[in-house]
């Protein structure tokens with residue numbers, strides 16, 4: 001049993017076969033998935049998908065740094081309304097992306113802080129996107145993130161950066177397809193990170209893991225990243241699945257909010 005802690009199955013690349021993708025995941029043992037929004041519309045889509053797949057799909061609401069300029073008071077008001085729904089298990093994804101820099105840096109930083117405030121107010125974990133922005137993310141979390149919890153999704157840094165991220169006690173690292181590829185420091189990070197603070201994800205439709213040649217990633221394929229993680233740790237896939245599932249359930253409270261409704 002695995003959790004795909006980060007997938008964008010609400011998006012148009014799944015419009016023709018979304019249900020069969022979800023069924024394939026379930027049949028393959030990927031029993032729960034978290035779908036974070038990237039702007040207002042996709043947050044609404046993620047929530048609708050979660051509502052139609054109770055206990056299987058869970059939603060995050062937030063505005064991706066690429067779209068940071070769309071974050072207005074009105075958008076925030078709508079995010080707040082959605083946050084009260086039991087299917088919403090996280091604020092995000094949000095973060096800082098200085099690689100593509102599709103929104104000005106100062107706007108990204110301000111919007112980042114607005115999300116932290118929401119996470120605090122609604123007592124939800126943060127799903128944080130970091131790209132070429134590690135230092136600023138750490139700085140803003142030190143200033144405004146005390147006591148918050150969450151995940152650095154699709155972690156892409158080195159061991160030193162991982163340690164800095166994990167200095168925030170409530171935070172975990174999530175590994176995606178890049179763990180299965182060469183030319184990065186992720187195997188070292190994956191070997192040394194505390195077991196109780198790691199998650200796996202696809203970030204589908206992006207980042208197809210090796211050795212697959214598919215053009216589109218999907219939740220079922222999280223097992224390839226989990227297998228790689230198991231190999232690196234000298235553990236079985238079942239053990240890694242058990243550990244990362246327990247971590248995801250704990251971080252996002254998967255199922256808990258639902259059962260009380």
Ligand SMILES: [Zn+2]
Pocket residue numbers: 093128129130153154
């Ligand atoms: Zn992201």
Ligand SMILES: [Zn+2]
Pocket residue numbers: 006008036093203
């Ligand atoms: Zn994402």
